[in-house]
Amino acid sequence: MAAATHAAHAPHDTLRIKRAGLWLFFFSETILFGLLMSARFFLEGIEREHLDQALGVGITSILVTSSVTAYMAETAIEHDRRGEAMWWLLGTIALGFVFAFGVGYEWATAEFSRHEAFGTVFFTMTGVHAGHVLSGVGLLALVAIQLGRGRFSSKEHWPISGTIMYWHFVDIVWIFFYPTLYLV
Amino acid sequence: MYALFSVASGLGTGLIGFYLGLGLVAIVRGLTGHDAYDEQVSITFGYVFGLIGWLMGVGMWGAWGREWFGLRTYWRKAPGWQRYFTFSPDHKVIGLQYLVTFIIVFLLAGLGAMLMRWELMESGMQLFNHDQYNAVMGLHGILMVAVAVAAVVGGLGNYFVPLMIGAEDMAFPRLNALTYWLIPPVAAMLLSTPFLGGIEHGWTAYPPLSVVTDSSQVLFGLAVITFGLTSILGGLNFIITIIYMRAPGLTWGKLPIFVWSMFVTSWMALLYTQGFAVALLMVLLDRIAGMSFFNAETGGDPLLYQHVFWFYSHPAVYIMVLPGFGIALEVISHFSRKPLFAYRYAVGGLLGILGLGGVVWAHHMFTSGMPNYLHGPFLVATEAISIPTGLVFLAALGTIWMGRLWLRTPMLFGLAVIFNFACGGVTGIFLADVPTDIHLQDTYFVVAHFHYTIVGGEIFGLFAGIYYWFPKMTGRMYNEKLAQLHFWWMFISFNVTFFVMHWPGIQGMNRRIADYPESLENVNLFVSISAFLLGASFIVFVYNMVYSWIRGPVAEANPWAARTIEWQIPSPPPVENFPEPPLVKGHPYDYGVPGSVHAVFPGAATLPAGGGGGQ
Numbered sequence: 001m002a003a004a005t006h007a008a009h010a011p012h013d014t015l016r017i018k019r020a021g022l023w024l025f026f027f028s029e030t031i032l033f034g035l036l037m038s039a040r041f042f043l044e045g046i047e048r049e050h051l052d053q054a055l056g057v058g059i060t061s062i063l064v065t066s067s068v069t070a071y072m073a074e075t076a077i078e079h080d081r082r083g084e085a086m087w088w089l090l091g092t093i094a095l096g097f098v099f100a101f102g103v104g105y106e107w108a109t110a111e112f113s114r115h116e117a118f119g120t121v122f123f124t125m126t127g128v129h130a131g132h133v134l135s136g137v138g139l140l141a142l143v144a145i146q147l148g149r150g151r152f153s154s155k156e157h158w159p160i161s162g163t164i165m166y167w168h169f170v171d172i173v174w175i176f177f178y179p180t181l182y183l184v
Numbered sequence: 185m186y187a188l189f190s191v192a193s194g195l196g197t198g199l200i201g202f203y204l205g206l207g208l209v210a211i212v213r214g215l216t217g218h219d220a221y222d223e224q225v226s227i228t229f230g231y232v233f234g235l236i237g238w239l240m241g242v243g244m245w246g247a248w249g250r251e252w253f254g255l256r257t258y259w260r261k262a263p264g265w266q267r268y269f270t271f272s273p274d275h276k277v278i279g280l281q282y283l284v285t286f287i288i289v290f291l292l293a294g295l296g297a298m299l300m301r302w303e304l305m306e307s308g309m310q311l312f313n314h315d316q317y318n319a320v321m322g323l324h325g326i327l328m329v330a331v332a333v334a335a336v337v338g339g340l341g342n343y344f345v346p347l348m349i350g351a352e353d354m355a356f357p358r359l360n361a362l363t364y365w366l367i368p369p370v371a372a373m374l375l376s377t378p379f380l381g382g383i384e385h386g387w388t389a390y391p392p393l394s395v396v397t398d399s400s401q402v403l404f405g406l407a408v409i410t411f412g413l414t415s416i417l418g419g420l421n422f423i424i425t426i427i428y429m430r431a432p433g434l435t436w437g438k439l440p441i442f443v444w445s446m447f448v449t450s451w452m453a454l455l456y457t458q459g460f461a462v463a464l465l466m467v468l469l470d471r472i473a474g475m476s477f478f479n480a481e482t483g484g485d486p487l488l489y490q491h492v493f494w495f496y497s498h499p500a501v502y503i504m505v506l507p508g509f510g511i512a513l514e515v516i517s518h519f520s521r522k523p524l525f526a527y528r529y530a531v532g533g534l535l536g537i538l539g540l541g542g543v544v545w546a547h548h549m550f551t552s553g554m555p556n557y558l559h560g561p562f563l564v565a566t567e568a569i570s571i572p573t574g575l576v577f578l579a580a581l582g583t584i585w586m587g588r589l590w591l592r593t594p595m596l597f598g599l600a601v602i603f604n605f606a607c608g609g610v611t612g613i614f615l616a617d618v619p620t621d622i623h624l625q626d627t628y629f630v631v632a633h634f635h636y637t638i639v640g641g642e643i644f645g646l647f648a649g650i651y652y653w654f655p656k657m658t659g660r661m662y663n664e665k666l667a668q669l670h671f672w673w674m675f676i677s678f679n680v681t682f683f684v685m686h687w688p689g690i691q692g693m694n695r696r697i698a699d700y701p702e703s704l705e706n707v708n709l710f711v712s713i714s715a716f717l718l719g720a721s722f723i724v725f726v727y728n729m730v731y732s733w734i735r736g737p738v739a740e741a742n743p744w745a746a747r748t749i750e751w752q753i754p755s756p757p758p759v760e761n762f763p764e765p766p767l768v769k770g771h772p773y774d775y776g777v778p779g780s781v782h783a784v785f786p787g788a789a790t791l792p793a794g795g796g797g798g799q
Binding site for chain 2: 020027038
């Protein structure tokens, strides 16, 4: 937008700028998740209540799989295969919903309450993370709608790439949260 | 009309969002078998939706939101002064929006300080009851923290960083506009807290009090989390702008020192602001969802709050004061007509503060009951931070040394930063050392100390910057005599107020408490009177600024004959900043070096307006 009014200047490499901005946002978010993780160890040390291990492994593998499908979607749009990219995006959205549903099931069946310390950190950490997953699903849905209207191509697909970077980031956060909550 | 339309549509959609949030909460709670309305839950969700509605209505929907759905974006254009009330991408508009907003907030918060000093003139309770005093004190604290964090960074930083690095705008103009338009709801929410019981826990909001107090705490938490978002996104924008948008030839070693200070500050804001937000999120969860972060009965620990909170709030003091250092060094070099002494060491000092700033937070907690083995490391780290700070002072003093000082108002304020912060630094040693800190903790000694560092270091820097760049921002010159009157009046009454305030602190007078023993009445009366004088000095400032902006004489493009890029273009700068892109040749501070020049405009027919070498 701004670039159009400033024709006198050489155009900046906007893709690089956007990507760097997203990385800084991830840095900042890392501190947020890191503080929540520190709170878990500060309050509960290495204690843990009983959790459904099968469910934990299940939702973790679903989220990791969704990162693979997201990657496939990005690869497909880079090669201008729009239809294929659409299917991978929809698959990622579905896996994201399954993950969120799994977290909800865990919440409903948990053997501890939110009024005690472990429950507090468990519900807060999974809640903040699931909120990020759902916002990622929302972003994926937005780019999928635009893809359906024929917007992206191998030359111009930053919204898809950015959303999928975000998706990978949220996935990596869970890679740290999962052992912190389920395995310690 | 445009202005009214823009703000009114923001308020309208904000209200719609707020009621949408209330409705959603009512539906979900109704379905799960609760009462449809719960004050705290409903306000929280209503606020989140209302905030989004406000942003979209005020212009973000047209400029940004439409793009998410693949629609064409547009900007609402408004002529003249009315553009300051729109969602504008222009960093110069946003800079002035920030600056004027925060000067108003500064004056309101200062009024709060006057009321507190009125109450403290005599022992016993006169003007307020205890709750009212606490409400005023909390409001003064959080508003002044907001001013200190955002006035220089958001105002002068937004306006001058792109100009000083020769960029046409910030890297993310729409994000920049977003960060400003989050501020009005924050200010409105904070200012409404006294009418909902007041924030009686002060700006630090320690639990357990903040968990059990009135629901104005919910407003406080939401406002501060929103403000944190502003700070983080603003910091992100500055970092990317400074890395990627510099003019050709402007290497890191030639970057003006103010830009360096903004760069370091932005990293601090980006990395640490989460702490305050997370701490208040935990308080909100304890209040709203009945969680147990801070309830010791069910396994929580109030100390967790202090750790998370100070993890941000100590680096926050560097977010506040480093831009002040940057402005001070900038004006000291320009007004000493000398190259900035030890430029590389000064930059190293700033980076050193960035590195050490994150590992000193527990020095606020020496009396909190945290484990004793933490005392030593945090004492040492805190004292070590005086080394990089000393490098900044070295640069300032070396620049003044043998310079031909041009004592105009910006320079006076710049020198005052150095003087005041030295006083604040010396008293800081007593608070960093565990034995003396245990005596001085939570007394007026602390109050005097942090007012010396933040007001003396940053607010004086803010005024240095405002006077220095006033002709560039407005195209008019301020009245020098009134400005010098403001300086001497403010400088002397500030020093008298806060220097004397150390004394009741050493005597054990508690901060945050509305009453004190009668034996301290005389000294408190003296402090109150000089505080009123300090407050009155801003009348001169406001009169000078308003009158000069409207009626002042037209300023030259470069009244200070300064070399940095922002002075080489007309005042006020054109919308596109640089009709011809600048090319940087030399160091910004090479005053007196024959034949040297900082920036040239290769495409322009005429030579730059001034600031060549040999001056």
